Amino acid sequence: MLVQDVMVKEVVCVEMDARLPEVKTLLQNRGFHHLPVVEQGKLVGIISDRDILRLVSPFVGKVNEQTRDLDTLNRAAHQVMTRQPITVKANAEVSDVVNWMLKVSISCVPVIDDDEAVIGIVTWRDLISHAKF
Incomplete structure (x- = not known):
């Protein structure tokens, strides 16, 4: 299975100069746990709750x-x-994402294109919801 099959495609991002009240409100109101941070359309960081x-x-x-x-x-x-x-590309294997998440203890991986623009996001919750037991 590929990342593009499990990623959330409608990703909300914030700009580098966004203030914490805006970030906090987005996280709370949307029920997100992670927000990618972009500058001129390119991923430069991530903020978690x-x-x-x-x-x-x-x-x-x-x-x-x-x-x-x-x-x-x-x-x-x-x-x-x-x-x-x-980060990961959309055509990467989901198993690679799982291994990275376990190896470095992260719960979210932004999906980027060749221009480093965010095109998706994969969280451990996404992986669990698509798991086949």
Whole structure:
């Protein structure tokens, strides 16, 4: 089975200068766990919901919120993203993706074309939903 058979094709991406409130809202409202970051149409990084949880102060929106807590929201995507994420082409074997995910403990792999544009995304949930037992 090929990656193109299991990948999600309608991928929402954010630009490098997108601010964390926008990223956080996209992740929450769309139910995503990963957002590719692009610059001039090319993949440059990826942000996960875990990245946001790790960086955004837990006091934002609470009674004891302070200025320094709000400052965490002023960061841009490029300051938070994982740079040079592992990627795959659409014609790669799904078994190769599974092996990479297990080997390097990742849960998402962006699918890119020859111009490094994001054309899909594969997560462990996608793989499980297509698994044949």
